[in-house]
Amino acid sequence: MIVGYVRVSTDKQAELGYSIEAQKSNILRYIKLMNVNNENEIKYIVDDGYSGTNMNRPGLQQLFTLIETHCVKLIVSMDMSRLSRNIVDINKIIKLLNDRKIKLECVNDDVDTLSPTGMLVTNVRTASYTFETEKIRERTNYGLIQKADQGEYPCGGKMPFGYIKNNEHKVELNPLQAEIIEKIFNQVIKRIPIKEICVTLNNEYSDLKMTLTKLRVIIHHDIYSGRFEFKGKTYDDIVPAIVSIKTQEDAKLLVRKHIYKKDNEYIFEGILQCEKCGSFLTSVSAYGRNKNKYYYYSCGKCKRQIGEKAIDKILNSIGMEIAVDDRRIKNIENRYHLLRSKVGNIKDMYEAGAIDVDEYLNAIRPLMPDLNKYEALRGLIVYDELIEQYSLIEHIQKKTFVQENFSIIKINLAQKIITKIIQS
Ligand SMILES: [Zn+2]
Secondary structure: OEEEEEEEOOOHHHHOOOOHHHHHHHHHHHHHHOOOOOOOOEEEEEEEOOOOOOOOOHHHHHHHHHHHOOOOOEEEEOOHHHHOOOHHHHHHHHHHHHHOOOEEEEOOOOOOOOOHHHHHHHHHHHHHHHHHHHHHHHHOHHHHHHHHHOOOOOOOOOOOOOEEEOOOOOEEEOHHHHHHHHHHHHHHHOOOOHHHHHHHHHHHOOOOOOOHHHHHHHHHOHHHHOOEEEOOEEEOOOOOOOOOHHHHHHHHHHHHHHOOOOOOOOOOOOOEEEOOOOOEOEEEEEEOOOOOEEEEEEEOOOOEEEEHHHHHHHHHHHHHHOOOOHHHHHHHHHHHHHHHHHHHHHHHHHHOOOOOHHHHHHHHHHHHHHHHHHHHHHHHHOHHHHHHHHHHOOHHHHHHHHHHHEEEEEEEOOOOEEEEEEEO
16 A cells, blocks of 8 residues: 655645645645555545644644555655654654655655665755754744744844733733723723823923824724734733723724714814923813803913814914925925835844844934934925815814824914914
């Protein structure tokens, strides 16, 4: 009997061209090329979804049983690593085959298990397979999925906000950040608009730099209810939950519903920043003498405020005054994006461990003044067009427009002027 041994590992994606059918047809073609006696029956043994790092495979055990019954003449496999990726196991298998005078052929390797040199070649190859397996463990999906299956956090780089990785690669809570996450969800559940949540958080935690985009990402990131998705599978034992699944799902729905709920109130809610102290302004309303409602934005620290109508007027007037020079804008945009990608590449290299912190700082330092300059220029110019649009749209559409297009408007409350606009 000729046995065609086929193995497909758990991570089928990592083994393109090594499907069960591909292995079978390659083995058959190889057997035909070998001109072996046609009277030999060909039997395929398949281990579907098993790793080659140990011998706990039903197919391999079946092969051993067949070997014991002395009916196997030849074993054909794609390569040695199909049979085993472990040098100790491969030596056991080869010794067993030699003792029984069974020949092993591999489609992709020239292995001659019956000669001493063949054995040596096999050993060297297997050693390198084992070495490769170690590398693969570190680097490819296969290893990462195994990590995840063992409850380890498989992704490199920075941990999501709220978490830290301990020395055993297990995920733990970052107490302060987890507290912030909990606060965010609790406030969303209480139907507090996320603009307001953003303002409160930035005022409470000065280094946080929370944005609406970040908030939305957090609310929709299932990791915070302990659901960690990796390579198409959801794990519930890798990342500790900060909120319950129900809380998160409720929060997701509320955010979706309430983003633009109050269409015509507080056009600039959550995006006005006091230039003097950096606080985000809170939205306030009051009734005037003729029972009309007025909207204000107030800095709690500086005790100064500005009316919505005043900001509206400033934006309208800017929109009329500024002429847009396309070439200049394009030039600034190009320079800005070039610098951004340079800085981004250096950051990536640093995060990947390719350069150390000193090299990182030395590389990034000369770029920063220019980056800041172009960022500021961009802040002044690019939004001309947006501000122009702003001045042209109906009042009722302004809130949606502003909330969608602007992320921060810096305001000098004493002089009542806008000093910077940052686009979403
Ligand atoms: Zn202030």
